[in-house]
Amino acid sequence: MQSLGSDVAMALFLAMLLDAWLGEPRWLWSRVAHPAVIMGRAVGWLDQRLNTGAGRGEGVLALAVLVIGAGVLGWALQQLPGRVADVLVCAVLLAQKSLVDHVRAVADGLRTSLDDGRRAVAMIVSRDTGEMRESDVARSAIESAAENFSDGVIAPAFWFLVGGLPALLIYKVTNTADSMIGYRTQRHEKFGWAAARFDDVLNWIPARLTAVIIGLACPGARLGPVRRDARLHRSPNAGWPEAAMAYGLQIALSGPRRYDGVMRDYAFVNDGGKRELGADDIAAAIRVLWVSWGMALTLVVAVGLVMRVAFSFW
Template identity: 40%
Template structure:
């Protein structure tokens, strides 16, 4: 019981640290992992699924092994809760997500569309050319919704299930998906394993996030989640985006462009198109969901 309690206390403390400090400004462990993953990619890349599977397996396995070492050492030294808090703070991205959303809100409130289009890449890979204020607002709201699961709730779920190894392995999976999981000519085959692994790792957390959005956002979120969540091409992002659409009373989905490739996604929700003011509402909802997740972990564990 004491080790379980220490894990829960560490996860909750990590959420608090992230809320006050955001991401480390220098020597960010996730950025370091990304540089290592790029170096490995240069050595093993090949236009095949099996090479991509080896690439993802080695890197995720290495992250898990590092987590086991830290977990065991922290238990021996009696600092398991503090170590869990530090790792949780390092892998969470909820506060930085909210800050990026607010930066976009301020740019759009000033009607600085050029700067907003340039800044959008900090949140998603969508092609910003040709997007007006409403198009940019929708992109930001959708990104905040999806990343509430990826950056906040999912790490906490895996930390609650598997401790420090779970935290590090999940962040490795999610980082690799962001790096090579795109359906581009280079990564169509090589990134397949990373993308599928990310789908599996986020299946439960996305549904937990949707439930927490309903808890924080009301019954309309539940109605839209049940009706529209399964229509999205992603098995996970659609659940969260649909719940956000219902909670905010907006309509998400539609035509998106990614590097010359156009996707037409089903619309979710019955409300109006998102406006600039909805970005701030989405950021507040995202923060509420993150703290709700921490509260649930604290109570249940």
Template identity: 40%
Template structure:
């Protein structure tokens, strides 16, 4: 019951206040820890990469347990309030919403969307920009909002801290580049595992709020994505808006063949982005 209350309050703190910009974000400290290990023990091997995973999960999980134990000595209202404030720092609903909405209003839309996606943006049409915005919104709705709340609900502060640490590891070393092909393998695999359930919950929530009768209609196209998770919320959003997402995409000057998600119209407008942003309760 306490975790439910903390999760609800944390969500609304993020909704109304967003990031506490006067403070260095805790995720940056997680990044420092990852860099600390990498600088000392990097070797492009699965074993060394697994060592990073163990180091980060145990360290951050330990920090979460210590904080939770410390707060347990406070009166209940303070325990819940402080826990919710800390947890809200790891929920990115407001930041995600505002970042994507800004693309609609911006004069240089390509420059803004380039801050959110890894694809090449120089030659994107306006429709392509809006497509990229909706895709990143759908995917990050899972990674940045639903998944953190899911693990906070199940495991309290240690849960949300460990989830964000895993997510941060994946974003730093989980790429299939020459440097991280083996070193980042354990981090990438663990990120896939912890996002498996939240990604599907996110997709079902999108379908539910879009009042779609078949809540699992996203699955057929969603499983075509190279990621075991990202395709499901993206497909759900495409079905909710009656548009087509995905398709061949350029990365670092090379076009990558990608599946399509959804079977609606291909021309995507600013109104579609607004509908995506307003689909789930703010």
């Protein structure tokens, strides 16, 4: 019991290293379904069965089923002897290397042609990409890098550290549900409301923690301007890592973009920053991702040491 906290920190440390080394090997996930795919199938099944358009109640029920199921599965896996299951499951559900690989593919694509850059960025964003300029492609990739560093690395790590595998799986299934049914479309505005709001709650601390970590990696990302511009973002959480990245690289992010053929006039984050972006700016964002990852890893080690010392006095 005394070493429980430090053991979780050690498992997270190993999982982060394993994820950074292996990422998502195609030889494995081409043979078996990735846990995120399984979660997506569960969300889709509940959407088909429960989304009758009657109101938010069905969406609350769907989220409850997902959360309880994920929590029970996480608890069961945690009962296995040792920490092997913790390390492997956590590593699979972290996304540092895969995030970097997808973002780097956009830079590589842009260096080949604008069309290749558009095709690469279409793999990681939901906005219209067919008429993007080079700067739009680069900006979209950098925004995705910042937001997904929070959603795919810091938030899963945070919740694993707080509550082990049950908390990690609850976070991941909620985040998956939000990405599938959390949009304000006619079909999902009511049914996806619970998933979207719970995802906002679960990401509240990690998003701000991510901004702090990116700020430490980029001394130019001062907290005051980051906090101010984070409020300009349409999301209560995504604006924090995005603003930190924008100020850290001294570039303008967000701004107008097109969804489903409709131009949305969103405000720029760091409005005075550089707006003409390219592959080199994406490469700079990737460097920030790795420095930030290293700082997060160091923070995990520090938390583990503090827990071990604290428990020794009990």
